[in-house]
Every structure is written in structure tokens, then in C-alpha cells.
Amino acid sequence: MQIDHGKCVACSNCIPVCPMGAIYIDPAVNRATVNLDECVECFTCYRGMSKEHLNPSLVRTIRGVLKYLRIRFDPEPDVCPTDALTPQELSWPRIVRRAFSDPLVPHESTGIHGRGTEEVKTNDVTGRVNEGEAGFTIEFGRPGVGVRFRDIQKMTMALAPLPIAFEKKNPVFSLMSDPATGTIREDILNEKVLSAIVELKTTLEHVPQVLQVVEEVAPDLETIVSIGVATRCDGQGNNALEPMLKREGHEFYRGKTNLGLGRRPAAASA
């Protein structure tokens, strides 16, 4: 994202809006400026702020006079008065940032597949995670920190030797140059994104092993890691994962429950 210095009036409204804190007023030019190294191209500023189309010179003059009197206009906080936010044309590898950070971007247009797959949300229809299996979603960067692929690679390389299978229909997987070792394409390692989710599947007995590796690697990363574990329930709605996690000392009380109301079209017509 860029900010048109011809339009910007340095009102600062866009600064707290940025999830990465990447926007600042450059004191040399007195205009809002994006730190492009930290910007994850999530487009939150561009999409979330309402826009006015005031004359920049007029607004700057009024602001300047008021400032001399130690007075500030006290506007609605989510408005860009001069429509100064200007998206740039993104090319590889920077386009990876947007693919992983902007939830509204059509993934296909970037050449990278989805921000995550359907996880357990459609497990009643897809049967991705079966009884006795555990599906992991390991998410990096949220809330509000962001992550570079270099850090994600540290985790995927530590996980690869375990008896696990990375989900193939996953955007991070599609960026691995060697999934067997968890190696990620060299040319994107420095790209920063708002969130990236690694998905993998293993059998229930290996759940503690995976959790242990994640816990060991996570403190070395310059980001936040959040873990989800999914499993298939039996006919009574019970599962073996919950008591196992409790035995391992993991506290949890919140999650996503698939009610099992979905059907495959084939079954419906039969």
C-alpha cells in the first residue's frame, strides 16, 4: 500500500487503523508514509476507511492555522479526508503478502491457493479427519504481529521429520520447494504476511509429539503461534482427543464444533 503524498494531509487517522503499525508520519515531508518492509498488503486501510474527497490544500491550510492555536480537528476516526490511500500493482514475490493477508482477495488471481482450506468446517462432508486422526492448524502472525516465511520455515522443517502429512491443498504447502523437509521457496522467505496457516494430519498417538515440537520451536520465533487441533467424533459425539490433551496438560475451553448436518450430494440423491 502506498499513500499519495500529493493528497495526504497528515491527519493521522490511518495510523491506528493499520494492524501492523506500519504507517507513520514522515517528519521530513510531513505526510503519512507506509513502511513497505513491514506492510503486509492486507488492504485494511484502503478497504476499511471511509473516504472524503476534500481539497488537500484547503485541509492543510485549516490544519496549519488550528495547529498554531494548539487546536485539532476532532474527526470521525475511520475517515481519510482526501482519498489518499493508493494500492500499488503487486508483483512476485510481494504479491504473496496480499494473498496471505487480505481475506477478501481472490486467491486464484495471485497464483497461490487459499488462506486455509475448509479445515474441520466441512468435515461432515469431506471426511478429511477421521476417527483416530488429528488435524492440526498451526497459525502464525495473528493477532496483530505478522510473520515472515523464514520463521514459518523453522517450524515446518522441525515438523517434517515427524510421522505427519502436510495438507496438500494449503497455501503454505504450495510454497514449499521440498515438502519432505519442510523447506520453503527461497525467494519468499523475507516476505511478511498477516497470517499463514500450516495444516497437517497425524494419528492421535502422535499428537503429544507434534505439540512438543511446536512448543519448542515457537519461543525462538519473532511472532505468535496459535494451534488448533481437530478430530472426528464417534457415534455418541465423544472423542479420544479431548482426554488426551487434558492428560498432556493442555487447557482448553473454546473451539469450533461441526454439528454434522452436511451431506454429500451423492448421498442426498441416493
Place this chain on the structure above:
Amino acid sequence: MTNTLHRYGPPESFRDDFIVFIRNSKGRNDVGSIPKLKEFLRTALRHRPVTISQYRFGSTVRPAEHLNPRIHWTRPVQDLTAEQIIEAITKDHTVAAIFDTQEAMEAFLREVKAADWGLSVNVAGLTAPVHACAKRAGIVRHSVEYSLGFQGALDRLPERPVLELSTMCGHSMLSPNLARKMLEWVREGRRTPEQAAATLGRFCSCGIFNPARAVRLLEAAQGGNR
């Protein structure tokens, strides 16, 4: 008072933060100590400290009891001169000098050793460089108190840049909310890092807030880093 012991940040965050302080012990070496405290600070000034201070009095930035409203247009980044701080010493409270380089600290420690005031001198900062500097100055450290960091309900603490600033008053007089406000004001170009550091420093009643480190931390916000 562990007011300099627990500062928040990774090791590299303390490369420019060395607080050298001197104090007496009641009934043991407090007689006639006030001139020594003044001499300590005058000696420190020759080695270009970031600031000097007296506990319970503060540093070169101080709040005012009856401010003239003109101040909103003309606020200085320094309310007192170093000499005014030294003049103001009437009680034998701890005094401190803050250095932002190991070289300056080491040169100062050499003079401190030679002066031989017989009062306790401590350095709060990274323990390994302090140990090395002291050795080169011909001083064998006597005791160390290590900071083991923070534990407990850590999710009640604010974010790292805010804590790095607010814990520079170890008495917690410097609110994290004010530190965050100043980070945002710098990011928004409403204050320079120097002005914001002065505002924050006014809340540290012991004057051991390091304005040089604060300016460095605040400048990061100016570049759009969190």
C-alpha cells in the same frame, strides 16, 4: 526499592542503558556523605552522561506546580540544568548518572575508583559488559543482583515497545497508557521523540528514566515499526 532492577526488553535493548548510582548506608558511612554525592555527579558530568539525577527529586525534567498556560506553545525538553540538580542536593538520597556507552561508563568508573569515597557504587545494566568494564577499570565486583524477569499473569501486561518505555521507571509511576500515547503521538508526527521522552521522563520521580534509550525506542515508531 528495586527501581532499576527489572526493566523490560531483550538484551540488545539495553546496549545504551547503564545506570551508575552511589549511596550510603545508614549508620555506617552516611556522615558527611552529601559533598561526596555532589562530587560523584560533577565527576560524571565530565564523561557526558545521558542525564544525572537524585532519587525523590528527579532529573532535568520535572513537573511544575503552577504552570503558565504559555507552556503549551513553548515547552522545553529540559526544565533544569545539571548544575541545578547538583545544587538541589540537600538530603543524602541516592544519586545516579546514566551512560549510553560502555566506554563513557568505564572512563567514569576509573575516576570513581580513584576518588575512593567509601560509599557503595552500583551499576544497573547488562551484567556481562558491566563486569568487563569494572575489571578494566581495576574494580572487582562485590555482589550482583540478577533480574529473573517477569512471571505470573503476563497477559495483563501491555505490548513490548510500551513496556520497554514504561519500565524505565521501576516504581511504575510511568503509566503504560502514557507510554503508548507518546509512541502514537510520535508515529503521528505530533511530537518529536525528544519531546515525547521529556514528557515521559517527568513521571520518573527518581530520574533514572534513560532519555537516550527512550528516544531510540520512540524513533522506531517514527519509522512505522511496532
Place this chain on the structure above:
Amino acid sequence: MHIDPRKCVACGNCLAVCPVSAIYIDPVIRRATVNLDECVECYACHNRMSKEDLNPTLVRTIRGLFKLLRIRFDPEPDVCPTSAFAPQKLAWPRSIRQAFSDPCVPHESTGVYGRGTEEVKTNDVTNRVGPGEVGFTVEFGRPAVGARFREVQAVTMALARIGAAFEKNNPVTALMPDPTTGAINPEVLDEKVLSAIVEVKTPEALLPAVLRTVEEVSATLNTVVSVGVAVRCDGDGENRVEKALAGEGYPVFRGKTNLGLGRLTNPEAQAKTIGAAAPAGR
């Protein structure tokens, strides 16, 4: 702390200044108001803000007019324009909030001794922590969370059970009717303070036990705990504890170094104990 509603103009400057976020604008009366249950009587607002003596009615009128135009005065952030803070006379047990929270209050005046002792800062003169000993400062509530004595007591009772001895000349110890149990005067258990420092001294061998005890109890508290570990160095300035701490999961890198330049200089102190306080190993 109280804020005088007749003086306050609801400028909001003091809200950010409060270390424990206890000040808010009461939407009913439109004045800054202190949540007295959360206020720790640290006096940061009263002592550290600069004050102007402007006429409250005038300021409110100007602010009201500005508000209609959607503009605000943009003042220095550390100023109370009408000097509206009104400290109250604090009675027991609330008085201990200030004793533990305001670094500028003379402790004697509150009937509670010091916020901490001289710790390691004068160890070269006092020899409080000797060779083979470890001095712990276990601090509750900082930075900027605050702690109630009920939480402090959870740790002190656990420490008493493993045989740690509390420093006598310490304000938290002064609140214990019987320091061997670690129990604190029940009258103060609900009082909230900005910081309380518990000091214990143990033989070096007890280091892991103290660390584990503090860790286990801290994990159950709704406050923040920070631990300092003080040791006496040998004649070369080295000590075994630094390595032991790394082994216990605390790779320490920052602390307070006593350079060992202090000695007895008071005439009567020298006369009483000639040589007794000379640093060991010199």
C-alpha cells in the same frame, strides 16, 4: 486519590497518566473520576502532572464551544489545567496503599517501614548476603498491574512452608503477625498496592526450591511477579549462582552490580566494628 468534580473539566489528560488505569470520565457527571477500589494511592497523577490554575467554568465553556465545532484543544499531555487532584487523608488499612505505592512518601509517616530495604546496593558495607547465601527479592504488582496482599500471602505462605526466612527489616514482613507462617494481617488482605517486595535469604542449596515455589504459585495469581536474585561474588568477581540460574531456566543478562567500593566511614561505626565489615577475599 480523589478528583474534585467542581474543578475537573474532563480534559482526559490524567486518564493516560494513571499507572493502573483507575481514572475514567464518568459519563453521568462528565468529570474524571477515580475507581477507589482499583486506585493504589501511588499519587503519580497528583505528584507527577504539572498543574495550571485556570478557571474551571471558563475552560468548560471553551471546551463546550470547541466540541460543537468538532475541534479540541491539543495541550501538553501531562498537565491538569485546574489543579483538580484532591488527596484524601488515608486511614488504616487504606493508608498502606500509599506506603507501598508512592515512592516519595516517607514510610515512617504511614506506620509501615520502607518499600524495600537496601538489598544488595550496600552489600559491600552491610554484608547482608554473604558467601554461600542467596538473597531473593520477590516483587508483586509491577509493572503497572498492582497486587492485593491476598496474592502476596499465597506466595509468602508457600515460601514459609519450605523454610525460607523473611528479611526482618522489610515492609511486607512487618505486616506478618508471625513471620514463620508467612500469613499477613487479615485486615490488609484486600488492599491493592502498586508494588510489594518480599525479601528472603536462603543458603545457595535452596535456590531451586525457592524458584519452583515462586513459579508454581505465581502461575495461579492475577498479578505479575518479578524475581531478583542477589549473590556475593568471590575475590575474582565471579559466582556460581549465575550458571545455576541458567540451569534452572533463567538465562540472566541484566541486573545490578555492586562494585564493592563502599566501606565504614562513620567514626562511631569504625570504632565499633573495626575490620568486621571488610569485604571477604581481599
